[in-house]
Amino acid sequence: MTKHDQATENEQxxxxxxxxxxxxxxxxxxxxxxxxEVDERIAELxxxxxxxxxxxxxxxxxxxxxxxxxxxxxxxASQDVEKAHKFxxxxxxxxxxxxxxxxxxxxxxxxQEETINENFLEGIQLTHKNLLSTLNKFGIEAVGEExxxxxxxxxxxxxxxAAEGKENNTVLAVMQKGYTLSxxxxxxxxxxxxxx
Numbered sequence: 001m002t003k004h005d006q007a008t009e010n011e012q013x014x015x016x017x018x019x020x021x022x023x024x025x026x027x028x029x030x031x032x033x034x035x036x037e038v039d040e041r042i043a044e045l046x047x048x049x050x051x052x053x054x055x056x057x058x059x060x061x062x063x064x065x066x067x068x069x070x071x072x073x074x075x076x077a078s079q080d081v082e083k084a085h086k087f088x089x090x091x092x093x094x095x096x097x098x099x100x101x102x103x104x105x106x107x108x109x110x111x112q113e114e115t116i117n118e119n120f121l122e123g124i125q126l127t128h129k130n131l132l133s134t135l136n137k138f139g140i141e142a143v144g145e146e147x148x149x150x151x152x153x154x155x156x157x158x159x160x161x162a163a164e165g166k167e168n169n170t171v172l173a174v175m176q177k178g179y180t181l182s183x184x185x186x187x188x189x190x191x192x193x194x195x196x
Contacts, residue, residue: 086139086181086182087181087182087184089138089139089140089181090181090184090186093135093138093140093179093181093186094186094187096131096135097179097186097187099131100128100131100132100135100177101176101177103124103127103128103131104128104177106124107121107124107125107128110124135179138181139181139182139183140179140180140181140186141179141180142177142178142179143155143177143178143179143180143185143188143189144171144174144176144177144178144188144189144190144191145171145174146171146172146173146174147170147171148170148171149169149170149171150169150170150171150191150193153185154178154180154185154188154189155171155178155188155189155190155191155193156178156188156189156190156191157191157192157193158175158190158191158192159192159193160192160193160194160195161192161193161194161195162194162195162196163194163196164196166194166196167194168194168195168196169193169194169195170193170194171189171191171192171193171194172191172192172193172194173191173192174189174190174191174192175190175191175192176189176190177189178190
């Protein structure tokens with residue numbers, strides 16, 4: 001082998017030795033590029049996922065609020081309907097109470113009369129009783145009885161009078177009965193109150 005052949009062979013050997021080194025460098029570089037691309041893609045997907053989760057959470061929150069609002073509207077509407085049913089009779093009841101008062105006045109006058117037709121008196125009593133029964137069916141109740149404690153929420157004091165044997169601030173006499181409709185005052189009872 002000549003020197004020239006030997007030099008060529010040495011160059012070929014050197015090139016062959018460098019080739020695996022450059023291939024491994026290229027493979028490492030390709031792997032590094034692939035890893036960075038995968039990392040970038042993972043980062044993009046994680047960002048997209050967090051944004052999607054945030055949108056889902058916001059949508060869930062809006063849905064929960066919408067359901068709560070609907071429930072509030074339904075509850076308020078139900079309460080309004082209930083109040084409307086309860087108190088729809090208020091104006092009518094106030095008008096009918098004058099009839100009750102007139103029947104009670106007629107009965108009071110009948111008690112003072114010496115001669116009165118018993119059938120006529122019985123008819124007034126039955127009419128009064130039936131009217132009060134009908135009012136009670138619809139939640140209208142009388143308030144203001146003699147001897148009960150004075151309550152400014154239910155009674156209107158027309159006068160005060162001393163009375164032996166009676167406690168202070170009790171109802172001595174009822175001049176006109178008061179009425180409530182489902183617990184709500186229609187009109188106060190006009191009363192005379194004990195003041196010793």
